[in-house]
Amino acid sequence: MSPDSLFNPPPRVEPDDREADAHTGPPPRRPGLTRRAAALLLALTALVSGAAGAGLLLATGAGGGTTSTTITQAPTTAAASNESSGTTALDARALYADTAAGVVDITSRGVTASSGAASPFGGPGQSTATATGTGFVVDGKGNIVTAAHVVDGASSITVKFQNGTTRTAKLLGKDNATDVAVLSVDPSGLTLHPLALGSSAALSVGDQVAAIGDPFTYERSLSTGIVSGLDRTISAPNGFTVAHAIQTDAAVNPGNSGGPVLDASGKVIGIVDQIATNGSSDTSSGVGFAVPIDLVKSELPQLEAGQTVKHAYLGVSTSSADTANPGALVQSVNRGGPADAAGLRAGDIVTALGSTTIKGTNDLVATIAAHRPGDRVTASVRRGSQTLKVTVTLGTQPSQPTSSG
Secondary structure, eight states: BBBBTTTSOOOOOOOOOOOOOOOOOOOBBBEEEEEEEEEEEEEOOOOBOOSSSEEEEEEETTTTTEEEEEEEOOOSEEEEEETTTTTEEEEEHHHHHBTTTEEEEEEESOOOOOSOOTTTTBOOOOSSEEEEEEEEOOTTEEEEEOOHHHHHOOOOEEETTTTOOEEEEEEEEETTTTEEEEEEEOTTEEEEEEOBBBOSSSSOOTTTTEEEOGGOOOOEEEEHHHHHHHHEEEETTTTSSEEEEEEEEEETTOOOOTEEEEEEEEEEEEEEEOOHHHHOOOOOOOOOOOOEHHHHHHHHHHHHHTOOOOEEEEEEEEEETTSSSEEEEEEEETTTSHHHHTOOOOTOOOETTTTEEEHHHHHHHHHHTOTTOOHHHHHHHHETTEEEEEEEOEEEOOOOOOOOO
């Protein structure tokens, strides 16, 4: 399958007059949506987070009046325990009701898509003045998580809540290496329904999941499925790769990008990011990918504080070695990078990094991602008939890859 973008789907067939216009392996594609030649819709998955349970009222005043923010935690009653199997069954109706009000629609103005060759982030030469998408509320302060590619380059961002209330949003921080962004709105006068964040590390293949969003601008559509695979690597907006991505067969289409994926208990376990296609279709192939929530949680404090998130960097391009000789085969070494300084060469096969066995490229990417810039690690390397131990001081990932790694 070839890369495709959720920014650049086929034109939508307009609905009949009963429905108002909704606004809001191989490299995979991000779900986006073209509405007109001048407007590219980057619609995100809208996690609709419901409003049952007791609320906490926070009041602030200025002059003679007060404004209030009501915070209602979404209950985790969506799942029903299956005592005979010991598993948790997903109750789609209850999950939707419990999580609906935590979703927001996002309108980004001034966004420009990628130019040049087709990429997972936009069609060649296409640009837009206005793009739309979805995010989800994560706390009572008005912080909202979405995908970085939805708001990247926007001159203004507007957020709309389920009840129709709109707020101008500020971009607090974004990380193009993981495709995550955090927005902030003034919470005064709002009833907020933060979604609980789960754990992607606890997932197993076959677990039931749900995605709620705006596919082809059909607001708050629910799709369900399972975890189809774990520890995938997907392309990031900066040209590097995101480790530990979640693969799901829950239908995600143009309009779902940036929204949350939920487990059976209604907790967010990932952010919808890409779909895989065969190059002839921009619709769901049953192969969707989400950025894991554990990665998001590790960055959230820095992004909320407007800080730059730094990632470890080895400075090589690799492919997986053959099954008889597992490891990550070094294709090229970035001149002057950490691997070059440590003496790694093209043709080397990395079989371990620190205490982690490396069976292929995905393992190497994930292991580097688990470290920080400046960490000193020992790499086990096969070079011809030799087995070497090489100490590498990991660097800081640059803004984009070089041609040699």
